[in-house]
Amino acid sequence: MFDSSKEAKKLFECIIHPVKLDRFFNELWERKPLLIKRHIANYNDGWFSTAELDHILRQENIQYSVNLDITSYENGKRETHNPIGRAYAPVVWDYYQNGCSVRLLNPQTYSRRVWKLLAVLQEFFGSCAGANVYLTPPGTQGFAPHYDDIEAFILQLEGRKNWKLYSPKNESGTLPRFSSDNFSEEEIGEPILNIVLDAGDLLYFPRGTIHQATALEDTHSLHITVSCFQKNSWYDFFEKLMPRALQIAFEEDLELRKGLPTDYLHHTGVVNSDKESPERQFIMGKVEKLMTSIMKHAPVDAAFDQMGRQFVHDSLPPVLSESEKSCSIHGTGERWDSQRQQVTSMVEIEPDTMIKIIRKGAVRLVMEMDQVHVYHTLENLRYYHGTEPQYVDIPIDAAPAVEFLIHSYPEYVPVDSLPLDDIQLKIDIVTALYEKGLILTQEPLDPIYEEGVDENEAPM
């Protein structure tokens, strides 16, 4: 029984092997760097290669500044050398030969294997996963010291690179919300880690960790940086929760709708903050009481659903296997028969059809304005926010069916078992989800009796 959650966990365990999950999350995650020296040069093989980069440059319309950067960092000076327009392979190699680094942005758009890597990891992290690929000529450095706003996993793919990591310069640099500007050497002090990454090795460090890296003199370096947890903190959750809490409290607590005391301006504010008047005490007491009321009204689950909706919009679409395609709308159903010059292979969802959600992390049921929306990743593109958020509108009384399907995952269940009263409603709801690609059947659906085709030609 395929379970996308379990697959995701296995992949991540493989990436940080031999470190155990528990140890990683209890001791290292968001706390300190992790270096794994593997002495197995081909451990990371398959995710990406310089040859694949060459291939992509020839096959795809890669645009400077949009998809690819040409950079250098020499004598403390960071430069970007991007021309305008399409990056043709020979021109990119010219820059490389002249000592420039090449950064391919979002390789998942062009590389099916990177796509798959990230699509699986995002399910593990519960947070959108991204990637960049860095190719560095021997003996050079492409970027100035800086820190990023994401958790970083460096997978060394080819060659060797010398990495130096530095502590945040102060408290507010710890787990920061935004990436830094470039630092000068003077600003960053002594490294806390200074090591060489060989092909097959892994380096992890938390957002806020200042870093820089140089390819060794004797070889180029190629690595992929997998990133996650950008804007995925408790703060981001509360940003969604707080305005909703206030809104609900306004509707339910009359005290919050009442006017401020007419004299409040004379007892509050920086000018009056040292005063101890009874009016001020009354006002401050009122503030505290109302705060508590607001908190009590906070719609916690609705805010988590908004986080989930955001996650589903940010995500990559799933990479489907051939067998998954043949058990979903992606590969089965009506098709054009060139021989007979007509449509054939009509299929239908039946009460005993065994079904499941196509991926655990691919859907999110959200209540919005008295409507039920099933947000999903199926029509997302392989570049970030390539579409608007996509959802299926569900009648409110059909919500338990979707909930049931989500909780049943990864088991298949018969359509008939959905907790709804009406068999037609069960079939309708499953068909609606099926036609959006969200449902996997246990077996490929059988085409129904073909003569029916002719009788079905009445205009709609």
Place this chain on the structure above:
Amino acid sequence: MFDSSKEAKKLFECIIHPVKLDRFFNELWERKPLLIKRHIANYNDGWFSTAELDHILRQENIQYSVNLDITSYENGKRETHNPIGRAYAPVVWDYYQNGCSVRLLNPQTYSRRVWKLLAVLQEFFGSCAGANVYLTPPGTQGFAPHYDDIEAFILQLEGRKNWKLYSPKNESGTLPRFSSDNFSEEEIGEPILNIVLDAGDLLYFPRGTIHQATALEDTHSLHITVSCFQKNSWYDFFEKLMPRALQIAFEEDLELRKGLPTDYLHHTGVVNSDKESPERQFIMGKVEKLMTSIMKHAPVDAAFDQMGRQFVHDSLPPVLSESEKSCSIHGTGERWDSQRQQVTSMVEIEPDTMIKIIRKGAVRLVMEMDQVHVYHTLENLRYYHGTEPQYVDIPIDAAPAVEFLIHSYPEYVPVDSLPLDDIQLKIDIVTALYEKGLILTQEPLDPIYEEGVDENEAPM
């Protein structure tokens, strides 16, 4: 000693006479309507009259839809008859003769007495005060039943009008945030008050009270509605407080910067709200703990200052008396001497000059981004938000001087008594405020020795 706060209180007491302030705010305000029958037809005289309306239409460029509306309500049908462009008096009277009501918006822009009325009341309420004037032909009604988003004081000026008030239709109509659409007669039920307002009378009712009114058959009706407490509730305060609280907590509490648990999506949201898993319990406990932390960081006084800043921007400018003008930049200082064809009457702030803030409610000291801004109403226009928020930039070490002036009000204090170390700094800060019209001197400043003029002509 003139005290703008006391003057404001006296005016409001006069408006609700013989009801006492205490009773009004404890029993009626935001709770229920108040009708005061005075049997003194000229009690409200002086604020406005139909003759003044006629005068304004002739002197000012009054625009339909912007400054004036022509309306009717007949057989349950509410219509607006506004032409385009300027409202010339004879055309307005034509509409009136044909049974249309005339609503003059923001009479304070054209009427000095309404301006003064509102400028004083806003200081009493600590909330922007507005007004509309309604003229209704005998036996007609100009508006459909509806409720507004403001506390309403109806001052009957001429003639008589039959008012009917109705309770909010449900809980959420109590102290509402936005005005209603028009209601039909069927929707509103039986009135809770059905009375006739004669000239000199007052009617108050809270926001959310549904109302309609008809001029009696034997006479026209003219009243002015004074409004306040639009978006001035505790909710509005918390709308300013909450995002700031979250922002500060982010900076000071590392826990809030940490990432969400990787599996949070599987234990939260509407789909999981009935689950009792340990993971869910952990997450909910965390939410509560962080909420408490956010509340602890809430910058209450800074948020009140933002309310104050808003109030100062929304306010009318003060109406200054001739003696106030002669003791401030509005009426004193350098002037052009047509005889001598040169500038004369130079004045200067001296250490012993006795000064005070020109109006208690006209300034608000606010800390913003490590700067101190003294927001003020002096350059506001007589129509709403006619200018950007106006402020004087103050060096941070001069803030105690402004605070001292605010707390000293209504007393005059010598410049030298300001709590700063340096006499020049004292004079500079007072001069900066004086030149923006914020400072009143106890006596008109004496022109300094005139021969100095010639020696001062060096280019800057």
Place this chain on the structure above:
Amino acid sequence: MFDSSKEAKKLFECIIHPVKLDRFFNELWERKPLLIKRHIANYNDGWFSTAELDHILRQENIQYSVNLDITSYENGKRETHNPIGRAYAPVVWDYYQNGCSVRLLNPQTYSRRVWKLLAVLQEFFGSCAGANVYLTPPGTQGFAPHYDDIEAFILQLEGRKNWKLYSPKNESGTLPRFSSDNFSEEEIGEPILNIVLDAGDLLYFPRGTIHQATALEDTHSLHITVSCFQKNSWYDFFEKLMPRALQIAFEEDLELRKGLPTDYLHHTGVVNSDKESPERQFIMGKVEKLMTSIMKHAPVDAAFDQMGRQFVHDSLPPVLSESEKSCSIHGTGERWDSQRQQVTSMVEIEPDTMIKIIRKGAVRLVMEMDQVHVYHTLENLRYYHGTEPQYVDIPIDAAPAVEFLIHSYPEYVPVDSLPLDDIQLKIDIVTALYEKGLILTQEPLDPIYEEGVDENEAPM
């Protein structure tokens, strides 16, 4: 018989006295500067004075940068010293005492006499007239050498100023479309005129003339610059004409709708401009033929009407005399009778009412999209483009009546003489124009029999 055209001509003759109109327009206008030394210090008196400036600063909300500039030009360096917010008189005089020049923008907004001056001149020029006032302390200069995009008339009001004028630096500086940046002394060469302007004198120079001026050491200088003919050239007319000509030709000439030859790209363009192929000759011949066709379709009068419409929008509203007010909606008609507490003095346009357009230049009849619009200046404000273009919609069959009124000006004609078939239509059309303030009656209209008021109270 008052004729606004004649009044306008007289005023301009007075301004350039003793130079004759013919000579001015034939020899000087747009060609060369004109200096008139009058030796009558008070010849320009009455238009504006420094005392009026002082008065305006005290009465009006004059804003730095919007309505007033504080400037200096010293040692080749031009600076603007504008603070933010309202310009209080004493602060402005401080700057003046320190050697700064004061420029009041658009004095017509605050000064009734400047308003009248410009409102009359705009009618003479057939082009919007503007003004600035410049006050300069003794021995100083406020602006760097530059040229403007308007015809300039300098009226010296007080004191004395040394003016230097310079020729345009090249052909394209003659009658330019846009004002210049500041020039350095080295760039401008030797002056073509170097004279002193005394109070009462006039200096005219065409747009494109480089100029600078310094107040003499012994006295301040005050002058008003009246400007006109900004974007009022033949070019501006053709900018309106050409797209319309092309549009009409497209509709009427099928040749223009036909496709380009499929091979045109190979015979045209800079790369082929030296070729003499038959295809090129054919194409060039076609271009010429179509050009002629476009020109033939040019809607010349419609384009002039668009210029007229623009002029009417750009214009100041007319300054009406008391007697004009009493013969138009501005001063007559229905009014509120405070005694009787009702509307009185109803008036009506009758067939024998003698009428004329209120100002010749205040209206423009324009055909737009099969509709007839009478654009007018009556609701314009005293600052530039204070309103949208204002017009009265006229039924197409009533257009001859408006045309008749325009051509009859300045004579009064009876309503009945309008060239329309139906007397009611005549009255309706005149009433519509009258209610917008566009019609002047020969005598004030008599109030109709008052008892009618009561009978007319039926709701509309």
Place this chain on the structure above:
Amino acid sequence: MFDSSKEAKKLFECIIHPVKLDRFFNELWERKPLLIKRHIANYNDGWFSTAELDHILRQENIQYSVNLDITSYENGKRETHNPIGRAYAPVVWDYYQNGCSVRLLNPQTYSRRVWKLLAVLQEFFGSCAGANVYLTPPGTQGFAPHYDDIEAFILQLEGRKNWKLYSPKNESGTLPRFSSDNFSEEEIGEPILNIVLDAGDLLYFPRGTIHQATALEDTHSLHITVSCFQKNSWYDFFEKLMPRALQIAFEEDLELRKGLPTDYLHHTGVVNSDKESPERQFIMGKVEKLMTSIMKHAPVDAAFDQMGRQFVHDSLPPVLSESEKSCSIHGTGERWDSQRQQVTSMVEIEPDTMIKIIRKGAVRLVMEMDQVHVYHTLENLRYYHGTEPQYVDIPIDAAPAVEFLIHSYPEYVPVDSLPLDDIQLKIDIVTALYEKGLILTQEPLDPIYEEGVDENEAPM
């Protein structure tokens, strides 16, 4: 010697075979419809098929409303049935089975053969070519009668369809600029052509021809409509020419910069159009004279270059053959050698390299603001305006080299023969064009001596 112009001509001859080019353009083009019955069912085979549509729906992210429409027209009612989101094949076939038509927009984006068809035709027409594919179930009609704004070539691919064409309803419907709304049957009258199109047939009709079509009862219908000459008329050319002509005339003819006569408003416009005053005659004479001047200054070749620039931006990129790729940057030059883990195969343009432009219609040399830009189609995407206009900046003294290359097409010329003084400049300019993919070499370039790689590693 491959010549893209000749190839394009041959393809179009094939499409309208057996009609001759001369006859087509002299008698039919933009004049009347052409029907070619071929009785060879597979004459149009290869361009597209329903099987290819099925394939595209499975492979590509086809979005309803963006890339595909589901329509019906029954009993005079035209409907669009597009859901939201991706069009999965089985759902599309469901609609088809229910009698809906399927329109695939811009098949060139997904079908390489349609891309090639249009890329070649655009070169023939000198105008952007587009396409839609229409699949209609037996016995149905998908669209209401209407006309389009393009020259239409209907290539029947499968099945049979009954077409009815109607004359434009009036003059202004001939060669219109914009497509029509839908017509009712009553509006369009009797057809001028009423025929059946079989697979292999062609139907051409000019823009403005009203049309409707129904699939016969016994079979579905599939056709592709190839369109061209949208906004490619003489009018479009003059729209670019006229404002430029006026601009240049302004700069060169002082008369155009002069002001309008001060009294022009009293002699022009619709109100004065019947007047014969001398002033009016003078003004009209002046208008005529200035018109002639503007025409004389018209920059005809520059406007044609702007048309060319637009064409290049609107165009599809060329479809390159394998041998073309191997003789251009698209397939040759530096590449990553996975064995040696370094860049190899460096190539260089030499003086004796034989070169040509890659496609005659793929470049346009344009002078803009004293700069020379070589606009090109090479980086355009396969959907309309997928990129900004792309160009190579050329030094002004290198322009003759580009001109020489354009005129030499389709011959190869040695780099050394370019009409420039300096051999290095020749190589630089050719390299710049080569690196943008605009240059084809006669032979694949030979990799240069590989040891050089190591010596070239100095940082740039």
